[in-house]
Amino acid sequence: MEWADELAARVSGPQVVNDSKTPSGTVNVGSLRGPVILDVITRALRASGHETTLLYGVDDLDAMDAQALLTPDAVERYMGVPLAHIPDQIEDGHASYARHHAQTFIDLFADLGIHPSRYYWMSDIYNTGDMDPYIQQALDRAHVVRDLYRRVSNVQHPDTWHPVLVICETCGRVGTTIVTKWDGDRVYYECRKDLVQWAHGCGTSGWVAPFGGRAKLPWNLEWAAQWSLFGVTIEPCGKDLATAGGSRDRSDAIAREVFEREPPINVPYEFLNIGGRKMSTSKGRGAAAHRIVEAIPPEQLRTLFIRPRPNHAIEFDPEGTDAIPRLFDEFDRLADATAGRPVKGELPPGSASIFRYALLDPAADIEAEATAFRPSFAHLAFLVQVPGADIPALMAAEKGSPLTLRERAVLDERLAAARAWLAAYAPDRARMSVHEALPDEARTLDLDQRSFLAALVAAAGGAGQPSGGDDWQATIFSTAAGVGLPPGRAFAALYLAFLGRPNGPRAGWLLASLDRGFVAARLREAAAADATMSPAGGGA
RNA sequence: GGGCCCGUAGCUCAAUGGCAGAGCAGCUGACUCUUAAUCAGCGGGUUGAAGGUUCAAGUCCUUCCGGGCUCACCA
Numbered sequence: 233m234e235w236a237d238e239l240a241a242r243v244s245g246p247q248v249v250n251d252s253k254t255p256s257g258t259v260n261v262g263s264l265r266g267p268v269i270l271d272v273i274t275r276a277l278r279a280s281g282h283e284t285t286l287l288y289g290v291d292d293l294d295a296m297d298a299q300a301l302l303t304p305d306a307v308e309r310y311m312g313v314p315l316a317h318i319p320d321q322i323e324d325g326h327a328s329y330a331r332h333h334a335q336t337f338i339d340l341f342a343d344l345g346i347h348p349s350r351y352y353w354m355s356d357i358y359n360t361g362d363m364d365p366y367i368q369q370a371l372d373r374a375h376v377v378r379d380l381y382r383r384v385s386n387v388q389h390p391d392t393w394h395p396v397l398v399i400c401e402t403c404g405r406v407g408t409t410i411v412t413k414w415d416g417d418r419v420y421y422e423c424r425k426d427l428v429q430w431a432h433g434c435g436t437s438g439w440v441a442p443f444g445g446r447a448k449l450p451w452n453l454e455w456a457a458q459w460s461l462f463g464v465t466i467e468p469c470g471k472d473l474a475t476a477g478g479s480r481d482r483s484d485a486i487a488r489e490v491f492e493r494e495p496p497i498n499v500p501y502e503f504l505n506i507g508g509r510k511m512s513t514s515k516g517r518g519a520a521a522h523r524i525v526e527a528i529p530p531e532q533l534r535t536l537f538i539r540p541r542p543n544h545a546i547e548f549d550p551e552g553t554d555a556i557p558r559l560f561d562e563f564d565r566l567a568d569a570t571a572g573r574p575v576k577g578e579l580p581p582g583s584a585s586i587f588r589y590a591l592l593d594p595a596a597d598i599e600a601e602a603t604a605f606r607p608s609f610a611h612l613a614f615l616v617q618v619p620g621a622d623i624p625a626l627m628a629a630e631k632g633s634p635l636t637l638r639e640r641a642v643l644d645e646r647l648a649a650a651r652a653w654l655a656a657y658a659p660d661r662a663r664m665s666v667h668e669a670l671p672d673e674a675r676t677l678d679l680d681q682r683s684f685l686a687a688l689v690a691a692a693g694g695a696g697q698p699s700g701g702d703d704w705q706a707t708i709f710s711t712a713a714g715v716g717l718p719p720g721r722a723f724a725a726l727y728l729a730f731l732g733r734p735n736g737p738r739a740g741w742l743l744a745s746l747d748r749g750f751v752a753a754r755l756r757e758a759a760a761a762d763a764t765m766s767p768a769g770g771g772a
Numbered sequence: 773g774g775g776c777c778c779g780u781a782g783c784u785c786a787a788u789g790g791c792a793g794a795g796c797a798g799c800u801g802a803c804u805c806u807u808a809a810u811c812a813g814c815g816g817g818u819u820g821a822a823g824g825u826u827c828a829a830g831u832c833c834u835u836c837c838g839g840g841c842u843c844a845c846c847a
Binding site for chain 2: 428738
């Protein structure tokens with residue numbers, strides 16, 4: 233975690249931190265690693281006294297090149313068209329396909345404590361003409377760009393190729409056009425049928441002035457131009473771009489040789505893997521970012537991204553595992569350590585700053601946050617399944633005093649997350665349900681346990697029948713004592729009879745929540761269940 | 773084919789070149805009202821493999837094996 237502080241110590245003067253994203257579709261959780269890293273760097277810079285601007289851009293003039301999210305009839309019409317010019321496929325009020333997906337993603341930022349100083353949309357930037365000087369310069373130095381592509385990336389463009397993409401005046405596509413001439417004012421372009429495989433141009437050709445939003449720079453030049461336009465000093469990027477001879481290398485070279493400026497400091501970061509493989513929404517691996525945040529509150533999600541070094545891939549598999557509960561446990565351990573409470577085991581390196589940077593509010597009172605009462609997530613996931621449990625009261629009892637407003641908010645946040653986790657991710661062993669019929673496992677009950685169940689039917693019937701959870705709980709204990717059965721085995725008998733497992737939620741409240749006749753019938757049934765089997769041998 | 777990252781306990785990860793460790797999971801035990809909580813204890817390893825440097829290698833060098841990502845078309 234020291235990486236951010238070390239970076240902050242290395243630079244001098246005001247800083248501009250930038251990142252941008254192409255809104256080509258639904259975004260998965262892994263994509264949030266970039267913004268979180270960005271935010272942590274910004275906080276580290278500000279904490280060490282650097283005046284810092286955080287920019288976040290949307291590359292919405294990029295061509296649509298993924299047809300997965302288009303309706304079949306829209307594919308032919310919109311492939312190759314700038315994302316900003318495609319109608320929203322989901323009619324929920326967004327102006328375009330790009331706005332829809334970018335906004336869905338950006339809306340998560342504030343919830344995650346990420347507050348860029350400014351968002352910019354490249355379609356707007358081009359329209360204002362701010363990019364025109366860079367387009368001009370790129371065209372004037374087209375030969376430099378061609379040479380550099382050949383040298384840095386071994387990409388061989390024809391000698392007539394020019395680094396600008398015109399938006400076709402006829403069909404509106406940008407992914408299918410190629411510029412072959414530049415006279416200093418206008419370019420000659422062709423919208424070709426077979427320039428790329430994934431989209432088909434309309435055949436238009438002609439001269440056009442490539443300014444004011446009528447054309448855009450290819451990605452690598454656009455990136456470098458952003459650095460110059462905004463004065464970017466630090467820009468992290470995913471390792472897909474950071475590879476040798478890859479996108480970042482090209483853009484770095486373009487910045488130096490075309491726009492004559494040193495590229496920003498790079499902080500390459502690894503991805504978030506699911507089951508050892510890259511998370512990919514289109515391949516059905518991993519959850520969409522805006523879905524998984526329902527089960528992982530902001531501070532825990534920040535912890536997930538901040539804990540490892542940026543160049544370490546994160547292994548995270550929330551499906552059917554306890555990965556999410558463990559994330560909460562880890563956060564709580566960091567809080568304990570920060571508050572000076574005893575912590576089991578050793579702490580991860582840089583644990584103090586992990587907690588600090590995981591907090592939502594950079595100006596938060598760290599001491600207060602660390603000492604606040606936080607209920608165990610696993611315990612809550614269990615309690616929300618207990619019928620009728622008064623969880624706030626239970627938590628106040630556990631804490632030993634009433635919850636503060638902040639603690640109550642944490643509790644509510646965790647309860648919501650626990651419900652979302654149980655609904656979408658939890659392994660079956662974390663869920664429980666009352667079986668409709670006597671579970672097979674109830675056949676492993678021994679004679680003492682059956683006697684107990686029979687005695688419980690008797691104790692719970694008639695005039696003195698239990699009226700609530702407390703009452704049932706007391707009855708269970710007294711009945712168990714009456715037949716000389718240790719409470720642990722008595723509870724196990726009840727769980728086996730109703731849930732088919734040897735443990736479960738507080739039995740008194742469970743029974744109180746069920747139909748009285750059903751409870752009595754089940755108890756009798758379990759008490760009478762096949763006794764021909766050896767009590768010791770179980771059910772071989 | 774080129775590049776980058778990774779490989780340590782069942783899982784997730786630590787270990788300025790100095791006795792291989794934690795959390796979780798697992799197992800055992802304790803608990804008459806938190807009973808999937810809590811507490812106590814236990815087991816768990818040829819650090820992917822082979823060489824080399826060193827008094828000393830999980831760590832540095834070389835080679836190999838395995839996994840992943842990525843570039844070479846576009847962004």
